[in-house]
Amino acid sequence: MVKKIEFKSYKEMPIRPMTLGSMMWNLTGSWRNVRPFYEFKTSPCILGCPTNENIQRYIYLVNEGRHEEAWRTIIDNNPMPAVTGRVCFHPCMTKCTRKDFDEAVNINAIERSLGDMGLENGDWMKKAKASRKEKVAVVGSGPAGLSCAFYLARQGYPVTLFERDKALGGVLRWGIPEYRLPNDVLDRVIGQILDSGPIVVKPGVKAGADISIDELKKEYDAVFLGLGLMSSRSLGIDGEDGKGVESGLEFLRRVNSGAKVDPGAKVVVIGGGNTAMDVARCALRAGSEVTVVYRRTRNEMPAIAEEIEEAEKEGVAFHFLAVPKELIRKGGKLARVIFQKMELGEPDDSGRRRPVPVEGKTFEMGVDRLFTAIGEQADLQGIDGPVETVWNLVKTGGETGETSDPRIFAGGDVVTGAASVVEAIAAGRKAAERMGRMLDGEPEPAAEEPKTVGIEDMNTDYFIHSKRNPVPRIPVDKAKAGFSEINTGFTDELLASEAERCFSCGVCNYCDNCWIYCPDVAIKRHEDEYEFDYDYCKGCLVCVFECPRNAISIREEGK
Amino acid sequence: MKKVIMGNHAVSYGVRASEAKVISAYPITPQTHIVELLSEMCANGQIDAKFIKVESEHSAMAACVGASAAGSRAFTATSSQGLLLMHEMLHWAVGARLPIVLANVNRAVGPPWSIWTDQNDSLSQRDVGWLQIYCESNQETQDTVPQAFKIAEQLQMPVMLVMDAFFLSHTYEIVDIIEKEQVRKFLPPYKPEIKIDTADQHSFGNLAGPENYMELRYMIQEAMDRGLEVIKRVDNEFKEIFGRGYGLIDPYRCDDAEIIFVTSGTVASTTRAVIDDLRDEGIKAGSLKIRVFRPFPIEEVFEVLSKAKKVAVIDRNISFGANGIFYQEIKSALYGRTDIPILGYIAGLGGRDITPKVVREIADKAIGDEHPERYINWIGVKI
Numbered sequence: 001m002v003k004k005i006e007f008k009s010y011k012e013m014p015i016r017p018m019t020l021g022s023m024m025w026n027l028t029g030s031w032r033n034v035r036p037f038y039e040f041k042t043s044p045c046i047l048g049c050p051t052n053e054n055i056q057r058y059i060y061l062v063n064e065g066r067h068e069e070a071w072r073t074i075i076d077n078n079p080m081p082a083v084t085g086r087v088c089f090h091p092c093m094t095k096c097t098r099k100d101f102d103e104a105v106n107i108n109a110i111e112r113s114l115g116d117m118g119l120e121n122g123d124w125m126k127k128a129k130a131s132r133k134e135k136v137a138v139v140g141s142g143p144a145g146l147s148c149a150f151y152l153a154r155q156g157y158p159v160t161l162f163e164r165d166k167a168l169g170g171v172l173r174w175g176i177p178e179y180r181l182p183n184d185v186l187d188r189v190i191g192q193i194l195d196s197g198p199i200v201v202k203p204g205v206k207a208g209a210d211i212s213i214d215e216l217k218k219e220y221d222a223v224f225l226g227l228g229l230m231s232s233r234s235l236g237i238d239g240e241d242g243k244g245v246e247s248g249l250e251f252l253r254r255v256n257s258g259a260k261v262d263p264g265a266k267v268v269v270i271g272g273g274n275t276a277m278d279v280a281r282c283a284l285r286a287g288s289e290v291t292v293v294y295r296r297t298r299n300e301m302p303a304i305a306e307e308i309e310e311a312e313k314e315g316v317a318f319h320f321l322a323v324p325k326e327l328i329r330k331g332g333k334l335a336r337v338i339f340q341k342m343e344l345g346e347p348d349d350s351g352r353r354r355p356v357p358v359e360g361k362t363f364e365m366g367v368d369r370l371f372t373a374i375g376e377q378a379d380l381q382g383i384d385g386p387v388e389t390v391w392n393l394v395k396t397g398g399e400t401g402e403t404s405d406p407r408i409f410a411g412g413d414v415v416t417g418a419a420s421v422v423e424a425i426a427a428g429r430k431a432a433e434r435m436g437r438m439l440d441g442e443p444e445p446a447a448e449e450p451k452t453v454g455i456e457d458m459n460t461d462y463f464i465h466s467k468r469n470p471v472p473r474i475p476v477d478k479a480k481a482g483f484s485e486i487n488t489g490f491t492d493e494l495l496a497s498e499a500e501r502c503f504s505c506g507v508c509n510y511c512d513n514c515w516i517y518c519p520d521v522a523i524k525r526h527e528d529e530y531e532f533d534y535d536y537c538k539g540c541l542v543c544v545f546e547c548p549r550n551a552i553s554i555r556e557e558g559k
Numbered sequence: 560m561k562k563v564i565m566g567n568h569a570v571s572y573g574v575r576a577s578e579a580k581v582i583s584a585y586p587i588t589p590q591t592h593i594v595e596l597l598s599e600m601c602a603n604g605q606i607d608a609k610f611i612k613v614e615s616e617h618s619a620m621a622a623c624v625g626a627s628a629a630g631s632r633a634f635t636a637t638s639s640q641g642l643l644l645m646h647e648m649l650h651w652a653v654g655a656r657l658p659i660v661l662a663n664v665n666r667a668v669g670p671p672w673s674i675w676t677d678q679n680d681s682l683s684q685r686d687v688g689w690l691q692i693y694c695e696s697n698q699e700t701q702d703t704v705p706q707a708f709k710i711a712e713q714l715q716m717p718v719m720l721v722m723d724a725f726f727l728s729h730t731y732e733i734v735d736i737i738e739k740e741q742v743r744k745f746l747p748p749y750k751p752e753i754k755i756d757t758a759d760q761h762s763f764g765n766l767a768g769p770e771n772y773m774e775l776r777y778m779i780q781e782a783m784d785r786g787l788e789v790i791k792r793v794d795n796e797f798k799e800i801f802g803r804g805y806g807l808i809d810p811y812r813c814d815d816a817e818i819i820f821v822t823s824g825t826v827a828s829t830t831r832a833v834i835d836d837l838r839d840e841g842i843k844a845g846s847l848k849i850r851v852f853r854p855f856p857i858e859e860v861f862e863v864l865s866k867a868k869k870v871a872v873i874d875r876n877i878s879f880g881a882n883g884i885f886y887q888e889i890k891s892a893l894y895g896r897t898d899i900p901i902l903g904y905i906a907g908l909g910g911r912d913i914t915p916k917v918v919r920e921i922a923d924k925a926i927g928d929e930h931p932e933r934y935i936n937w938i939g940v941k942i
């Protein structure tokens with residue numbers, strides 16, 4: 001350590017107050033009563049994502065031009081960003097801090113860009129080898145099953161994937177119209193997942209019928225049930241099994257299989273969810289005049305907001321606060337439907353206000369075809385029994401999908417009822433991880449409450465207001481004329497411009513502010529991190545205040 | 560070359576001739592012409608200097624501090640509230656021993672808002688450690704600029720040139736303009752022994768513990784003590800080249816004077832005219848202009864005043880709760896060495912004119928008043 005210079009007379013001193021040697025002997029860190037330290041928080045978007053994609057990280061990597069690493073970051077939590085980038089209801093964006101500043105970052109569109117890059121760059125996906133002897137069966141090739149198979153194969157478990165249809169994809173294939181998710185994209189996504197590891201496919205095999213659960217248990221060390229929901233719920237009115245009334249799901253299945261459909265001149269769709277929107281817009285494309293009838297109001301509609309807006313733009317009519325009461329047929333054909341008018345009453349279990357009939361108030365509509373889209377049901381033939389069920393859904397112990405049988409796991413809509421693609425992906429991944437631990441005899445990790453941040457924690461002086469870049473799309477006229485994909489995806493420029501809008505909430509992105517502003521040069525900058533020099537950090541906390549994103553925390557010394 | 564110019568522009572010409580390298584300023588009435596003309600001179604190449612526009616006087620002085628520490632000749636000008644806003648940085652310039660020159664146009668301090676002259680702005684900076692030189696004419700103002708730089712650089716101390724608002728700043732007089740070619744013979748380029756230099760690294764303005772602080776303060780006072788000799792020598796050197804000198808003080812008809820009036824700034828000229836009238840009436844009167852206020856020329860003042868029977872000090876300023884500031888300085892200079900009465904008069908605050916009639920009123924009071932009952936005498940106040 002450098003020593004202090006002792007002066008015997010003022011004549012030895014320089015005329016100016018200045019150092020003659022080093023001042024490093026003065027360990028000013030001893031003055032500090034508050035200690036700053038780097039502590040990265042979990043960005044709110046990550047907590048908003050059901051499968052906890054590391055959104056902050058992959059957008060940071062996009063900004064660095066490291067697209068492959070960005071894609072790899074998504075793949076750690078979601079094997080199909082090309083799918084979710086198109087169809088996800090993106091709750092991440094609802095949590096985005098930026099929405100409290102101007103507009104949420106278009107995370108969904110960034111995810112799609114990376115997903116598409118992953119499809120274009122076949123060598124990005126590294127193939128996992130079978131390194132475990134335990135075999136696993138995954139039943140159902142929808143988002144939950146594909147996700148579960150992917151994360152099991154990644155761990156080295158040989159996976160056999162059962163699907164009752166000939167084609168894989170489940171609801172992704174037959175439930176989502178091509179204008180939202182083109183078949184060729186889905187085919188490539190599924191191909192990439194199947195290529196990623198030791199996965200064998202058995203299509204056309206219905207578990208619970210063609211092969212029993214017991215047989216599966218005999219052959220495999222663990223089983224995952226990702227059965228999804230297979231049939232529309234019925235309306236519960238007379239004559240709904242007759243002509244002119246059809247399950248929305250069946251209609252979508254026919255449309256998506258490429259079959260020619262002719263629903264008739266006047267179509268009514270009953271329901272307010274995504275299936276109702278898909279059915280309405282497919283019928284519109286088949287040339288029908290379409291009205292969606294929903295028993296509550298627009299505010300309570302469970303469909304993705306963008307889907308409602310698109311449907312409206314394309315010309316779908318909406319009629320709220322009504323339910324079908326009576327079907328009137330003429331000459332065996334559906335002619336008219338009498339609707340009961342409803343009003344909103346007290347909130348139900350879901351927190352939405354319950355629709356109740358307005359006594360004596362009805363109206364009629366001329367209808368050629370009525371589609372039901374008021375919810376879907378599971379087909380639990382051969383399942384109910386081997387595993388415990390509740391409300392016609394598989395009962396699980398928690399997020400990781402344990403059923404009443406310790407070797408059987410389940411996830412996705414068959415557990416939750418109608419939910420979302422991303423929630424099914426999350427369930428499949430978490431179950432795969434849990435199954436791995438079960439087969440390894442590893443204990444469950446303790447749950448940690450993540451620290452997060454909000455707009456009040458940001459130093460917004462460092463951010464410039466900017467509008468969200470919307471996803472480019474084809475015109476409405478062109479969209480409603482066929483099944484071409486509506487959203488065309490970001491260009492490279494738009495991707496870069498949108499990624500730059502990310503605040504990187506709670507996580508350092510090496511902006512250098514702390515390093516620049518430290519008045520005591522007490523922050524060292526390394527290749528990809530900063531380090532406090534506590535010998536000289538006085539605890540002034542300028543770094544904490546100048547960090548735009550709250551990546552530095554503080555604690556009192558001695559506490 | 561002789562020109563008829565305003566006092567403010569006389570300062571600008573002085574700075575041009577002194578070849579300042581950095582000029583940083585914020586505009587304020589009645590100073591603005593000084594830096595306005597300098598900015599034009601910078602723009603049209605008459606002076607090779609960096610002109611730094613800033614957002615406040617505090618920053619103006621801070622910029623001069625940085626420039627001077629880096630080895631540049633630095634200049635700024637201000638007035639009144641602007642000088643007060645600079646206060647912290649004025650201390651810095653002294654503590655860091657930086658030879659900055661500042662022209663302050665004396666303007667009364669608000670509120671109430673005033674743009675007219677009195678000395679309270681500069682005198683409230685009395686104890687900061689800047690040398691202060693009070694000028695009386697446009698010529699003196701111009702000539703004092705290169706003198707101030709030379710004094711500052713020899714002492715490594717900042718110098719404040721002080722002049723009255725309007726009576727000097729905006730009044731046109733004939734000035735013999737000095738040019739840089741001549742001034743170079745008097746004022747060599749500034750080459751400090753110590754400056755900020757990346758090749759020779761030191762921390763400046765750093766921490767000094769109690770074991771070192773007093774010594775650094777001792778050295779500032781030591782520079783002030785040497786200052787009077789340096790100012791005299793520099794003034795003589797200037798006189799040798801340009802034929803004009805101004806001294807530390809300027810006594811007028813004091814040799815046999817029984818009463819001497821002490822003045823500063825433009826009041827000195829007015830008072831000389833009244834002295835002539837008094838002399839015509841047979842009254843043995845004289846006047847003493849204080850040009851250098853810091854360091855205070857105690858011996859020179861004593862030498863002149865101790866021969867008189869009475870001293871009257873005219874103060875265009877007031878230290879509230881005490882009395883006139885020059886009055887205090889004069890009393891302090893004479894204390895314990897003579898028992899002649901010293902009378903203090905407050906006049907001309909906020910630009911109220913001190914005409915020959917006002918000075919005569921002071922003279923009449925002073926001559927008739929052997930032992931004033933009041934420790935402070937206000938002139939012309941409507942009571």
